Amino acid sequence: MLDIKFEATKNPKPIPDENDPLVFGTIFTNHMFVMDYEMGKGWHNPRVTEYAPIVLEPSAMVFHYGQEMFEGLKAYKSEEGKILLFRPDKNIERANNTNKRICIPQIPEEDFLQAIKAIVSADRDWIPTKQGTSLYIRPFVIATDPYLGVRPSNTYKFIIILSPVGPYYKEGLDPVKIWIEDEYVRAVKGGIGEAKTGGNYVASLASQVKAHDEGYSQVLWLDGVDRKYIEEVGAMNIFFKINGTVVTPMLNGSILPGVTRDSCIALCKQWGIPVEERKVSIDEIYEAAKDGSLEEVWGTGTAAVISPVGQLRWKDHIMPIQDGGIGELSQKLYDTVTGIQLGKIEDELNWIVEVK
Ligand code: COI
Numbered sequence: 001m002l003d004i005k006f007e008a009t010k011n012p013k014p015i016p017d018e019n020d021p022l023v024f025g026t027i028f029t030n031h032m033f034v035m036d037y038e039m040g041k042g043w044h045n046p047r048v049t050e051y052a053p054i055v056l057e058p059s060a061m062v063f064h065y066g067q068e069m070f071e072g073l074k075a076y077k078s079e080e081g082k083i084l085l086f087r088p089d090k091n092i093e094r095a096n097n098t099n100k101r102i103c104i105p106q107i108p109e110e111d112f113l114q115a116i117k118a119i120v121s122a123d124r125d126w127i128p129t130k131q132g133t134s135l136y137i138r139p140f141v142i143a144t145d146p147y148l149g150v151r152p153s154n155t156y157k158f159i160i161i162l163s164p165v166g167p168y169y170k171e172g173l174d175p176v177k178i179w180i181e182d183e184y185v186r187a188v189k190g191g192i193g194e195a196k197t198g199g200n201y202v203a204s205l206a207s208q209v210k211a212h213d214e215g216y217s218q219v220l221w222l223d224g225v226d227r228k229y230i231e232e233v234g235a236m237n238i239f240f241k242i243n244g245t246v247v248t249p250m251l252n253g254s255i256l257p258g259v260t261r262d263s264c265i266a267l268c269k270q271w272g273i274p275v276e277e278r279k280v281s282i283d284e285i286y287e288a289a290k291d292g293s294l295e296e297v298w299g300t301g302t303a304a305v306i307s308p309v310g311q312l313r314w315k316d317h318i319m320p321i322q323d324g325g326i327g328e329l330s331q332k333l334y335d336t337v338t339g340i341q342l343g344k345i346e347d348e349l350n351w352i353v354e355v356k
Contacts, residue, residue: 002046002111004033004118009050015126015164022133022166024303029123029135033115033160037105043158046115048122051161057146061153066199067143069098072302073259074134074165075120075355077127078343083120083355085137086341088113090259091302095139098195103152104141112139117355119160124355128164132172134341136165136303168235168303169217173334175310175324176299178220178233179211180282182315185224186231186254193231193254200256204234216313218299222282224254230280236299236307237261240285241329243293250277260300264333266349273329282314289319296327306334 009030016027028051035046062068073091076084092112099106116137120127127135139160143153169176184207187193187200207219220238223229230249232238237258239248246268251257268275288294289312297309308331310324321327339345340352 002035002114002118004114005045005047005049006118006122007047007049011050016128018128018130022128022164024165024168025136025163027164029126029162029164031119031122032162033119033158035111035115035158037156037158039154043105043107043111046111048118054157054159056142056144059146059148061143061145061147064148065143065150066197066202067102067104067153068140068198069095069102069104070138070140070196070198071095071098072196073116073137073139074302074341075127075137075162076134076341076343077124077129080343082343083124083127084341084343085116085120085353085355087259087263087351088116088353090262091139094196094257094259098197099141101192101195102197104143104156107141107158113353115139115158115160119162120355123162126162126164128166133164133166136163138163165303168301168305169307171217171307173308173326175308175321175326176217177215177311177313178218178297178299178309179207179214179216180220180222180312180314181207181211182222182227183207185227186221188224189253191224191254194251194256196256201234208234214313220312223252228281228283230282230285231255232258233299236301236304238309239264239296239298239300240280240288240294241296241327242284242288243295245274245276246329247276247278247280249280252279258300258302260302260305260337263337263351264300264306267333267336268329270349285312286314286317286319289321294319294321296330297321298327298330298333306330306337 145153
């Protein structure tokens with residue numbers, strides 16, 4: 001059990017007005033959680049302290065070789081005022097898998113959860129309650145050794161910041177348009193694609209800019225070897241409903257194992273809908289779009305929740321989905337996932353953890 005010190009801010013910021021729209025990732029709460037690591041000493045000095053700039057040497061390794069892990073999860077306030085986390089154990093497990101892949105020391109699971117609860121509890125008044133909003137929790141670890149050689153750092157900082165957020169996309173729950181990338185690739189099996197680390201996201205920027213310029217919200221990646229099999233979208237996993245069956249790319253080492261992805265698969269199975277986790281080629285999707293068997297497409301992610309896709313573009317082929325509207329299953333998944341997250345729907349699968 002961590003002995004977390006609490007140093008309250010002397011300069012509290014005003015909490016945003018519930019009636020002002022919240023743009024994703026732009027506002028940060030009054031406090032942050034910080035814990036240090038030093039080789040030989042382990043993780044130490046856990047504290048909740050003022051949200052403020054951190055001082056690092058310009059030679060800190062994270063700036064040069066990108067040794068950093070990050071996660072994303074959310075806290076919600078139920079109608080009765082309970083503070084609820086959605087499957088934090090899955091994020092913690094994935095964080096330590098990322099840590100292992102990029103040589104960051106493991107963070108004991110119970111300490112990680114205690115840290116999340118401590119910071120959320122400290123800034124509990126910042127959890128927005130309006131429809132479609134939540135408190136986004138961003139835990140991350142950075143390598144802090146002042147050193148320019150390439151090796152794992154011997155010192156780290158584990159930090160958790162909080163941001164009250166609205167929808168990730170400006171479209172909200174309206175369908176987004178997705179550009180299928182056929183020039184660059186995001187990751188390959190054996191690389192770091194299944195780890196949640198900044199390098200995967202910087203690799204996506206050039207394609208994202210290109211897609212934005214063409215009026216598309218995000219990029220859908222094809223695999224890096226055959227350039228044929230669908231992987232994931234920039235900030236989401238992807239699902240297709242083809243002839244009544246839900247199909248999603250299997251986890252193959254280069255795809256992020258999304259928590260919302262896992263939750264959608266579990267819910268569809270519970271509802272008796274056939275689900276296939278397998279290789280999905282872009283030709284299969286193109287053919288299904290052409291012959292009318294592609295019924296729905298949606299993305300899943302912590303930030304994006306369930307995001308219906310209204311159009312896919314691959315080379316010169318434009319594939320409208322559901323006439324640009326929301327499919328029945330996408331809507332049901334959205335309603336169910338957010339209903340469980342907000343404590344409105346019974347948590348049969350034991351996904352909710354309360355912050356007291
Ligand atoms: C999340 O969904 O929490 C993510 O980490 C995606 C991020 C790039 C916004």
